[in-house]
Amino acid sequence: MIQHTQLITIIIISFLITLILGPLAIPILQRLKVGQSIRDEGPKSHISKSGTPTMGGLIMIAAICITTLTSGHANNDLYVILFATIAFGGIGFIDDFIKVVLKRNLGLKAYQKLVGQIIIAIIIAVYQSKTSQYGTEIFVPFMKQSLDFGILYIPFIATVVVATTNSVNLTDGLDGLAAGVTLIVSLFFALAALYYGNSSATLVSGALTGACLGFLRFNVHPAKIFMGDTGSMALGGAIAAIAILTNMTLFIPIVGGIYFVEALSVILQVMSFKLTGKRIFRMSPLHHHYELKGWKEIKVVIVFWAVTLLLCIIGLFSLKV
Template sequence: MRAVIVAAAVAFLVSLFCTPIGIKIFRALKAGQPIRALGPASHQGKKGTPTMGGVVFIIATVIAYVAGHAALTTLPDEQIAQVKPTATALVLLGLFVFCGAVGFLDDYLKVRKRNSGGLSARGKLIGQMLVGTVFGVIALYYFPSTYKNISVGSTKLSFIREIDALEVGKVASVIIFIMVVMAASNGVNLTDGLDGLATGASVMVLGAYALIAFWQYRHWCGDEAYVATGKYCYVVRDPLEIALIAGAAAGACVGFLWWNTSPARIFMGDTGALGLGGLIGGLAMATRTIFLLLILGGLFVIITMSVVIQIISFKTTGRRVFRMSPLQHHFELAGWSEVNIVVRFWIVAGIGVAIALGLFYSEFLAATS
């Protein structure tokens, strides 16, 4: 637990104190956020606010990961062997950094062109697909652990744990890995758009994954001493690594939120949104909680579906269901203040997280009763 707390604290402090430096740098580079002319009129006042802020909390997370491992040097030698940098860290941090890189390219093009166009939708999807493919292959085909030959990803679908009846094989699992990463990264990206909305919701989801992974670590099938007790355990790979990275990312986002909340001094941009989504998708795969992510990230699902519904309705009937999509902009045009929307959407995100954690823990209680 010490390592997770150290990582979260370091990430928070680095992000909190380095974000103002990032603001000055991006202002000097004239990396201001272009605003869509068709968006809510209130957004025009945000024109020129520095973007690409995701760079700060991605770097903070990587630094915190190293600090968290430094805190592990006080563990007994036999435990240190279990928590050295692993393939799990390679996959999760790789998704965070390289999905963020796709977003960075999009942000860079927006700033350079001085409009909100950026990378085309197809270009972003191709970039996400390539990143998902590379790390999906690594997760399923390479670096199996010494314990039961477990890979980072799984060949079985999962809800709270692997579902034995839903074995799909490695090739299909890589495809599912790519789909989960793309869905999560686009979900967070669509949720971004109001000051602090995506950041605050991501903090809750990442914090939940830190709790889930640490619980799995404390009840881990790879811990011989725990297994000897005959108690219920989780078949996952490197749960402490997962908890450390999720905790670090959550801490980094909290530090960033200090400057990103209304009125935002900086935006995360697609750099941060795609990076966070990629990491969250990877966490779902690594913890064997693929379908639980639909509840845990309920706000992202709702907002994504609002866009899907709007597109389908307009293309089939010529009518719009919402005043504007994503959903948060519908409520802006309905007269809700930005702060009210953000706080109420955070409540929705919190409810989804609470339900998901309740389901996760109730399954454990049922299995141990």
């Protein structure tokens, strides 16, 4: 079983690997002209970001894999979480490749991404339902009991995985936003997994925490590199898989509240415009709404980080109720 000191070591190792890989990867991506394109309808302040290297998620994926696979604690659960991270990152990579290399702005079609996501999600759900000592039960926050989803477990879990992954993807719209929020959320799951004695989840969560922390060195405003869909999809897949394999799926809307409201803002915006012709927000996802209200990008990011920290503290409290 992993101890507190080992968790700290894992975080530091992943952090250092990311710091080393960053300066190596950025010039390569620049030479390959793998630059981010900025939407014309987006905030005007983002125009200057056009051409910034993207697909930086490859750095985090590499750091997570190197850290975990050389830890000496590998088992099936760890491989499943890594599978989710790499598989979702792979979908994001293909999407990024089509957009920035082949210059097709729309990337993968929505149904193509969705089909791939659902297949990966079902694999994770089936694995957990067959191997977990809790079967189809999921821990309930703030209660010392579990809820058995029975035959609804696999469709429910698959839905959560797809929703979480796409929500993290939507959150990645400002320098350091998705990486910072995920850093805090992954640290929560590292501590929660440690509390429940789940070594695999503790290990990957710690590596994810370190990778996000290291990536922020290059991704905070003004960003030298973006994670792209490669990174945001990988982060979302990792968080979802960690939550599922620790039977803490119902904690995602709490500690990942920012992911939730970012996705909800897009859904409400689309529904409102289609039904009434009016927009609820100045722009969605939500972080752009605050930008257009006059908030500086850095302020939006720090506030969203602070809210995530508060939500994760509440999540930690719910473990001991």
